Amino acid sequence: MFYAPGPHVWAIDSTNRVPTGFHHVNNVYADTAYYFVTVGAAAGRRVPTAATPAGSPSSTITTFTDRRFYEHDLTNILRSGRRWLGERFASGTAQDFNFSSDGQPALTDLVPGSPVRLRVAVAASSLGSSYFQASLNGAPLPGILPVAEILTLPFTAVANTYTGNLTTTLASAAEPRVTLSYTSTAANATTAGYLDYLELLVQRQLRLSAASLEFRSLDALRGAGTVGQYTLSNATGAQVWEVTNPRRPRAQALAGGSFVAYTDSVREYVAFQPSGSFPTPRLFSKVANQNLHALNLGGDLDLVIVTYPAFRRQAERLAQHRRDYNGMKVEVVTTKQVFNEYASGAQDVT
Known part of the structure; x- marks a missing residue:
């Protein structure tokens, strides 16, 4: 049996160092977790x-606190950067969301009468005031999720965001279904709201x-x-x-x-x-042994050239030039080697 966490993780929220909840950390660079397996005569770790x-x-x-998130990166309204948003809403429309999609198991054995915490992150591109409202299994949750209007200035904002925390009591053991509705006072037909993500903390047996x-x-x-x-x-x-x-x-x-x-x-x-x-698990490929950590054990390395694998030949020419004409000690490594060494194979070294 092998336990392997995925690329998206949860971090603990705390107040005065006392844990109070969780928030998810979505990996924007990789949706797959990679692991290296060595087969040999020696027994592995038990x-x-x-x-x-x-x-x-x-x-x-x-009972325990289960945690689920819903986040689909579908739209980059700025057409730049790492900030992506999910489902689009026209004013006056609503959409339903559940937490048993994307390979997540069903939310069973819920505890009726226990607290539920829902975090909703939304965005809107509207010249007027706008807001979202949420309901859980058809029951409206108290409060609204207001999103400020964008400004008509020379450097106009594309959208504004809002993150709200909603709490309620679980009415039944039915699997949670969140309904979001969007309303805008702007008459502009291009007005739109967007879901960024949902986070749910709920008690289960x-x-x-x-x-x-x-x-x-x-x-x-x-x-x-x-x-x-x-x-x-x-x-x-x-x-x-x-x-x-x-x-x-x-x-x-x-x-x-x-x-x-x-x-x-x-x-x-x-x-x-x-x-x-x-x-x-899916087998991707064999990986040659490497040890980038040991490249400069003597402290005499002058230059490391990091290159995409397809450009390695050109990088080696540059490295040899520096060795011949500058007397430098140079090593060439590929981005794939860096990812394998520092990110377990994922294209993310953060």
Whole structure:
């Protein structure tokens, strides 16, 4: 079994260093995560079992905070830069969105009566005031999402943006469906609104109703040294790994669907059935061994030329020129080598 996070990640929101929620970080450079696998005679790294925490559990955890986002980069209204927007709205129209698309599993085992947090990021290009309104499963959410009008100045703004946080209580266990409507007071036919992204934080039961389940708990945080007991239902034959550091997963000692863990910080877990059905990774290519980190161990390297692979021959000519006529020590590396060394193969070194 191999645990592999995707290219888009979640970061923790906090107030005075106390975790309060999450926000997603969309990778604008890559939509695929790459991993290198070495096959050899030596045994690879194994997943160790985490040590059982000292002390008795002070809480029992049977629910968790699930997090979903919806973001489609469809339109670049500036026709420049990295800022892309999603679905377009004409004034007086509405659209529905759910969080089980784009390969995300269905939102099941929801907890009616629990809090729901929805973050909505929108934009509008309008010469008049405009706003969005949101509803959850047909029930209007309080407040509006106002977007300021663009200015008719020599350097006219193309659009303005607004991000709002909406909260409500989950009325039922039905899968969340968000409806957004857009209204503008401008008479201009070119007026348009756009969805940037949606983020949803919702409570779910700790129940393994699919082949795998990723979970964490904000509500269970109790401070340094505290311990809690996670109780997972429908977990016969399952395994649980802590994947807070995805490069160093640790198996949890699961007994009767429960395990004990520290509740001093937000910890990420994944539960899974080893016999379940999982996505199959795609093999891209073989990768030659390299070690760019060791290019300048002696501290005598004068120049590194980074080139697109198709231009390597020309880069090598330039490198040889510098060696012959300037006495410089020069190395040539390709962008592909840089991506492999510093971004696990993705075209993103951030």
